[in-house]
Amino acid sequence: MGHRPLGLLNLSNVTPRHARIPDMTANLEAAPSAPPVRRKRNPRGSLNREVIVSEAFRLCADESLDELSMPKLAKRLGVGVTSLYWYFHTKEELLQAMLEQVAHEFLHALPDDDDLPWDEHLRRYFTAMRRIFLTNDVICDFLVMRTDVSIVNTGQFFIDRMDREVGVLLAAGFTPELATHAYQAMSVYTTGSVQKVRLSQLRGTPPEAKMFPIDDPGAMEQIAERYPDLHVTAHYWHASYSTEVDYQAGLDLLLSGLRAHLR
Amino acid sequence: MGHRPLGLLNLSNVTPRHARIPDMTANLEAAPSAPPVRRKRNPRGSLNREVIVSEAFRLCADESLDELSMPKLAKRLGVGVTSLYWYFHTKEELLQAMLEQVAHEFLHALPDDDDLPWDEHLRRYFTAMRRIFLTNDVICDFLVMRTDVSIVNTGQFFIDRMDREVGVLLAAGFTPELATHAYQAMSVYTTGSVQKVRLSQLRGTPPEAKMFPIDDPGAMEQIAERYPDLHVTAHYWHASYSTEVDYQAGLDLLLSGLRAHLR
């Protein structure tokens, strides 16, 4: 439920760890004259799993999933860090709880059934999936970028949706084997595209930026010499490797390959 | 040059941070009776960038890229942590140096030119690429898994190889636009497949494991009820989502889609 979606990560705000300015005020507060300020004890029922999870989402929205830490989260909630550990035994457990919400949000955002022919239906479905990931950083980071070990079930959580989509392919006349491979290929291709775009965002390069300096005739002349074939295609290469147009072209190839099988 | 390739990451060896046993010996060494053991100062020329980088690769091979830390690396080299910072101003700079070696290794492992027809050539090329990633965890983690911001140039480092491959497509008669999209689609599909397999490895699930309990008739009966269409295809779903067979099927679809364009 409702943590607000992030804008695209603005890298100009990211301060590398080695450039952070030490917090001088911390020392001042700890000076002998000032007695150690004891946080007033929070009332008994003030904390619970939902409050923690939703504040965690707010933190992710304000910063990013990578920036989520237990101390930061505790500070935002105005509680001691260790209080969190009463509700979640480890950070991993918290992430698990967040993942479940993210999965629901993702499922909910997928398009409803329609009466399009199988190929147009699949295009719509996977195009929507890509769009959801690219307009919602938290969903994207949880479901496609995260390389953590213990976030499990990512393959299982929308199994009934997969059932529907495979059903579309079977109804279109594909064999069970081909229907499966078709779905898998489009899914793998889609998440691959999302990963490329997100990586270029994280690098700070606009995904739609041209890969070659096509506006610099001098530079292009050099490229023409060293890379004659790339030079001919220079216009079609972008920083992310997989813009919306590129993505659609690849989807076309997959769908056209599938159509060939039906005949 | 020559850090040894890794076996597949064995997750049974990975100890989660919260389960680590505190190091009691550290306290004993710091006991008042024992004078602080001063490391004998290393001779002047004992350290250099190459030594550090190659030991870093050895650490990655023994543990993993995620486990690489400056203190660990310094300990293996028998130097103070801060000595490393004379040669690399940040950890990021060290990773950058490692990336360059990894990129060379990757390029070197790609197959040479051949005289195959364009479609068989591309299949061979991308299949080899996938294999390199999946048999070399360090290369994989650097070039496909890493979500770090500052590892740049990953799009640029094998641009002359891309030139050759695009050349093959142009020679086959594809338009510049289609040649580019074909290469991009296959590349995105390939790295997507690699990511899925690596993630399932990291989760500890054998990539070839079946996704559904096809050997348990009782469980399969329930699946047949809830997911009639998936049930029909249950045999073709694997934990990684993209086994070698699955991958080849998707590649077939892309190539067949491309062939349709030539006619």
Place this chain on the structure above:
DNA sequence: ACCTGAACACCGTTCAAGT
């Protein structure tokens, strides 16, 4: 039953000081 801070083993990095 819940909330707390002190403490610990990590991490990346800075700095002033040795040789």
Place this chain on the structure above:
DNA sequence: ACCTGAACACCGTTCAAGT
């Protein structure tokens, strides 16, 4: 020019102690 440890601001987590 190189190598050093002390120190700092982080991190996840444990533990014994409060209410």
